[in-house]
Amino acid sequence: MSFKAPRGTVDLLPKDSKKWRFVEEIIKNICHRFHFEEIRTPLFEHTEVFQRGVGDTTDIVQKEMYTFEDRGGRSLTLRPEGTAPVVRAFVENKLFGDPNQPTKLYYFASMFRYERPQKGRMRQLNQFGVEVLGSANPAVDAEVIDLAMTVYKELGLKSLKLVINSLGDHESRNNHRQALIEHFTPHKDELCKDCQSRLQQNPLRILDCKTDRDHPAMKTAPSILDYLNEESKDYFEQVKDYLTAMNIEYTIDPKLVRGLDYYNHTAFEIMSEAEGFGAITTLAGGGRYNGLVEELGGPATPGIGFGMGVERLLMALEAENIDIPVNNExxxxxxxxxxxxxxxxxxxxxxxxxxxxxxxxxxxxxxxxxxxxxxxxxxxxxxxxxxxxxxxxxxxxxxxxxxxxxxxxxxxxxxxxxxxxx
Known part of the structure; x- marks a missing residue:
């Protein structure tokens, strides 16, 4: 009987692991310069960490998690994303009590999502991510974006596109949420089943739907930018000013919402525009998540971070014909x-x-x-x-x-x- 790796997983052979190690060392050096420190969290968590942290209405929680009961009857889940575990560790270990704030962390970790495997999207994927906890300063948002862009640029990528948006504060999101419900309700029966359930639970997710993206109602959907209050507008303007000061080019996309419930204010994605890269162009994505620490039992603490797929990073390097120097001697x-x-x-x-x-x-x-x-x-x-x-x-x-x-x-x-x- 012959055995193969489970569907959606691959073996990382020595000829490839040298490339991974080179890329990881470059990233670690950049994190050191930005004064980020490494954190390592368990491979699995109590399921509620993701239900509360990621959100019950997300595809990750509803469709993609590998969840099982241990022998004590406890529900555990292989981590599908990195932010909720880091925030759980931040709360449990009382890192908020450290006088040196904000807490700036990075990680390399395997994630597990039950989805249809395709090029650059596997059931076991590897991510580099950062989280900054303890500052609501928009300059931190710009710094986190700068770190991600620095990684790509120092590895030689040039065909990059940074897309940003503001999801606003709690008040702005609620007003936009109501406007989306009113806009999409007359079209409810024309939407896919997922979007029909999202309409009341989390209508913002409709804008992220791949099935209904060509529906006419999508083009006329209310923009979050029209519902930002003055405080949210000012926050977004400051983020843009800081990016401009660092000569980081960006495009604003009002429909960029990200797939997780915990985001507010700044949301961003970095995409590859390299020829032949593939239909799924996103390399990294993240945003601000004020409120997540409280949701996981900690004190009111603002946060922001991103996740970057290592497999997709290597694909982008290949698409731009960038050789990774590997010493085989x-x-x-x-x-x-x-x-x-x-x-x-x-x-x-x-x-x-x-x-x-x-x-x-x-x-x-x-x-x-x-x-x-x-x-x-x-x-x-x-x-x-x-x-x-x-x-x-x-x-x-x-x-x-x-x-x-x-x-x-x-x-x-x-x-x-x-x-x-x-």
């Missing part, structure tokens, strides 16, 4: 032959590794010719040749593969010699 490879040499080869391998040198040796019992071929395949910088005569003299031959030069080095000074060459 090996520093040293020991070619050993002779009856009494293997034990010494093991000892040398150990000592070189303890000295911080990358080294490997043959474990297949190959003859010298086969070992040299293996060294060629591994793109080795130096081949260390050890036979019985070298062992007797306590030396080893070091061959520089690039030039073909070969010198004899005392075993006692091998690590020092290799370090100098490297």
């Amino acid at each position: 090996l520093d040293c490879y020991i070619v050993a032959f002779g009856e009494n040499v293997e034990k010494e080869a093991v000892r040398i391998t150990h000592n070189l590794r303890q000295s911080g040198i990358q080294v490997d040796k043959d474990y297949q019992g190959r003859k010298p010719k086969g070992q040299f071929k293996a060294a060629d395949r591994l793109k080795v910088k130096f081949v260390l040749v050890l036979g019985e005569s070298e062992l007797e003299k306590q030396v080893i031959n070091v061959k520089t593969m690039e030039t073909g030069e070969q010198i004899e080095v005392p075993l006692a000074h091998l690590a020092e010699s290799i370090k100098e060459k490297l």
Whole structure:
């Protein structure tokens, strides 16, 4: 019987994991410069964290979560998104009590969503995300957007489009919500079943519907920008001013609502406009979620963040023909032959590794010719040749593969010699 990875999952093989590691190191360095610190939350949470944090009316909660009961009868869910777990950790560990505010966090995490797998959208997906908790300053919104744009630009992407919108404060959203209900009610029977249920529960989600996006009523739907009160208008203007000050270009889309219930004020998405990238162009999305901390049992604390798909980031790099520099070279490879040499080869391998040198040796019992071929395949910088005569003299031959030069080095000074060459 043969086994395959579950539908919607893929294996990350060594040739690809090197690319992922390179990208992740770039991102971590950027987070360090922006003074963000890493957080790691559990793979699963109590289901209520997502029901309360993400929202009962969202597709994630209604259709996409992997939920199960443990042996104690508790309902648990594999995390489908990163914000609610981070906020739960923020509340549980009382990070709001830290005098250094706001709390600026980033994470790399696997997410799990039961949806139809397609290119760049899997059932197990990997996200980089950030959350800033403890500041209602619009400059923080601009900083979070700046961080996301910096990641893409430093990796070389150029075909980017930043789209922003304001969902307004609680008052503005309520007024817009009522206007949407009045607008779509006469067309209720013409909408898909999902939108029919959304009409009373969360009419803002209708604007995000893929099924009804070409319905005539969509084009004439009330814009949230027409329902922003003065405070919300001023907040949005400040965000735009900060983006302009940083020379970050943006487009305003009044229909950008995001798919989660907790958003208010700033919402944004970053898209790829690269030719051949695919129909789903969104690379990252996020926004402000004042009120989520209280929903999960914490004190009134404003927050903002985003999630960025790592798979989609790599797709965008490929679409723009950006090569990720991957070092496939090996520093040293020991070619050993002779009856009494293997034990010494093991000892040398150990000592070189303890000295911080990358080294490997043959474990297949190959003859010298086969070992040299293996060294060629591994793109080795130096081949260390050890036979019985070298062992007797306590030396080893070091061959520089690039030039073909070969010198004899005392075993006692091998690590020092290799370090100098490297």
